[in-house]
Amino acid sequence: MQSIKANGYSVIFNDAGYNELNRIISENNYSTLFIIVDSITNEVCLPKLLPLITTESPIEIIEFEAGEINKNIETCIQIWNVLTELGADKKSLIINLGGGVVSDLGGFVASTFKRGIDFINIPTTLLAMVDASLGGKTGIDLGNLKNQIGVINNPKLVVIDSNFLETLPQIEMRSGLAEILKHGLIYDTSYWKQFLDLSKLDFADFDSIIFDSIKIKNEIVMQDPLEKGIRKALNFGHTLGHAIESYFLDNQTKNSLLHGEAIAIAMILESYISMTKKLISKDEYLEIKTTIKAIFKEVKFDKSDIHCIMDLLIHDKKNENGKIQFVLLDGIGNFIINQEVDNEVITASFEDYKL
Ligand SMILES: NC(=O)c1ccc[n+]([C@@H]2O[C@H](COP(=O)([O-])OP(=O)(O)OC[C@H]3O[C@@H](n4cnc5c(N)ncnc54)[C@H](O)[C@@H]3O)[C@@H](O)[C@H]2O)c1
DSSP: OOEEEOSSSEEEEHHHHHHHHHHHHHHHTOSOEEEEEEHHHHHHTHHHHGGGOOOSSOEEEEEEOOSGGGOSHHHHHHHHHHHHHTTOOTTOEEEEEESHHHHHHHHHHHHHGGGOOEEEEEEOSHHIIIIITSSSEEEEEETTEEEEEEEEOOOSEEEEOGGGGGGSOHHHHHHHHHHHHHHHHHHOHHHHHTTSSGGGSOGGGHHHHHHHHHHHHHHHHHHOTTOSSGGGGGGTTTHHHHHHHHHHHHOTTSOOOOHHHHHHHHHHHHHHHHHHTTSSOHHHHHHHHHHHHHHSOOOOOOHHHHHHHHHHHTTOTTOBTTBOOEEEESSTTOEEEEEOOOHHHHHHHHHHHHO
């Protein structure tokens, strides 16, 4: 299938992606290939990948326990130690085979080990294919603060192979769909419209849905790789979304939410805020709310939940000069960045979400 040129690397689909992977491996004559997997991708994805790699270099597998809860410094230390014990050097390559947790953490480990070694992402979740594996953001959580530590550093290549999705649970597919919906909402009305009725969507052509989503993200990132301006658009749904995700992750009495599930809720909340600022119409808001609620289960928030989530908002990396900065919709398919929002409006958005 097609390929997409990004900042200093390419995103390449299927066989052509593996050909490029093998070309890069051979051209760079890496001393060792380290494939970072989590406990699940080790079982279900690694057996699919290994026969496709042709190399004389030794291959070592490094596994950590699956789950966002492990995207932390302790896991990094374990992996840096294993790399050191196995004699990794500046000429080693890291291949991140997994979802966004693996590419975020593996990319960060690679970017910091011996001041940076090459890495390649092979995403295995829908979310990582359309979002996490692209754009160079790598990092880990600090306690319950999402992605608090990290660097922006691009992979040498991203290989997209939607065959990996065959084993991905439905709930994880839905989580990825949230970022796909976001790309439509902020950048492309007709892309968004095709998700209004999922029963009419041609899932046989999933590669093209993924391709278009990557194209949107890439077009935005290419204009602003360091997130000084337009790249902030990709944070639509993420200001409240990260706070909601952190809150559920840290709260023993609640089931944690997947990243995409938290983002889906927050896209409704931030659309409500856009409506109160007269940036989108009530009809547009209702279209967004109805579409997202038809896909994602509703989550209950009581007063104390909302209070704690507001507290977490203060720690959001996207804050500037102590002010919470939102990306809002400026009509469906357009965005506006650096918007301040009163606390009462945020609270009202949670109230309306329940209706
Ligand atoms: N760097 C970025 O730009 C960026 C963007 C969006 C999200 N993220 C990050 O991505 C993470 C979420 O990514 P995710 O949703 O991929 O989560 P994840 O990596 O935790 O994967 C979800 C689950 O699916 C399993 N899995 C992965 N591939 C599988 C497959 N093919 N078959 C069966 N199971 C499989 C994983 O083991 C895990 O249990 C969050 O930490 C988020 O902060 C980063």
